Amino acid sequence: MDDHTFGPGPTPDTVRTADGRVHAAPEGWSLLPPGDPGLTRRVKAAGDHWVVQEKRGRKVFSRGVWAASATIDRIRAELDAERSTEAYARRRQADARRRDDVQAAYVEDFRGAVTAFLGFDPAHADVADRLALAVAEHATPVGSGTVARTERIPVEQRAEAAVIAWLRHRTTGYDGMAIPKKKGARREVRRMFARRSQELLQRYRRGEPVDDACPLKRALTTNDGDRTIVE
Numbered sequence: 001m002d003d004h005t006f007g008p009g010p011t012p013d014t015v016r017t018a019d020g021r022v023h024a025a026p027e028g029w030s031l032l033p034p035g036d037p038g039l040t041r042r043v044k045a046a047g048d049h050w051v052v053q054e055k056r057g058r059k060v061f062s063r064g065v066w067a068a069s070a071t072i073d074r075i076r077a078e079l080d081a082e083r084s085t086e087a088y089a090r091r092r093q094a095d096a097r098r099r100d101d102v103q104a105a106y107v108e109d110f111r112g113a114v115t116a117f118l119g120f121d122p123a124h125a126d127v128a129d130r131l132a133l134a135v136a137e138h139a140t141p142v143g144s145g146t147v148a149r150t151e152r153i154p155v156e157q158r159a160e161a162a163v164i165a166w167l168r169h170r171t172t173g174y175d176g177m178a179i180p181k182k183k184g185a186r187r188e189v190r191r192m193f194a195r196r197s198q199e200l201l202q203r204y205r206r207g208e209p210v211d212d213a214c215p216l217k218r219a220l221t222t223n224d225g226d227r228t229i230v231e
Contacts, residue, residue: 004017004051005053006023006051007053007054007055008052008054009023009024015050015052028068028069028070029066029067030066031052031064032065032072033063033064034063034064039075042078043071043075046071046075047068047071048067052064099142107136110136110140110148110158110159111132111133113155113159114132114135114136114159114162115129118132118201118204118205120204120205121205121206122207124207124210127204127217127220128204131220134166135166139166146162147162147165163197163201164194167193167200167201167219168190168193170215170219170222171216171218171219172196172197174193177189200216
């Protein structure tokens with residue numbers, strides 16, 4: 001079996017096919033756990049291997065790669081030698097700087113897209129700035145898993161979705177709700193709160209007077225910025 005993808009088997013040394021058949025790992029093979037993308041890529045490129053993945057809900061998680069133990073050991077040693085050189089260290093530093101520059105540019109672009117979506121009246125420019133900053137700080141970190149990190153939709157749609165998610169969690173009772181566990185129930189609740197959030201934003205877009213009791217103003221003045229928001 002060459003370059004196949006399996007699910008985890010019933011025991012640590014087995015895998016399972018899509019149709020439920022169980023296979024034991026070949027003699028002399030071992031499982032390379034996930035966590036080192038460079039090593040994994042080289043092992044997969046070196047020859048026969050089995051990819052192990054597990055689907056949970058809509059997400060697929062890597063559980064490692066089975067390959068010949070000798071191949072894994074050899075490639076790991078080669079990679080360790082490369083990574084110990086000064087040239088490799090300089091390359092890593094340059095790569096890190098490039099990633100930081102790309103991330104900083106994206107954060108700025110995303111924050112601009114949020115501000116454009118908000119479209120607040122000039123009378124509420126300060127609130128727009130603070131909200132755009134708060135949403136960007138939450139949504140843009142690499143690996144955050146938020147809608148802002150997806151490339152499937154334009155940045156303008158990401159900005160809108162991120163604002164609505166932030167408002168849903170910070171200005172409504174969504175987090176404390178007991179939502180029935182039936183198909184479509186959570187989606188309908190989110191739609192309801194999205195409509196409320198849009199109505200709240202319209203007040204700022206029209207330039208209406210807003211006092212300190214406004215849920216958006218209260219949310220921006222609280223100190224719970226580290227609270228996790230699951231979109």
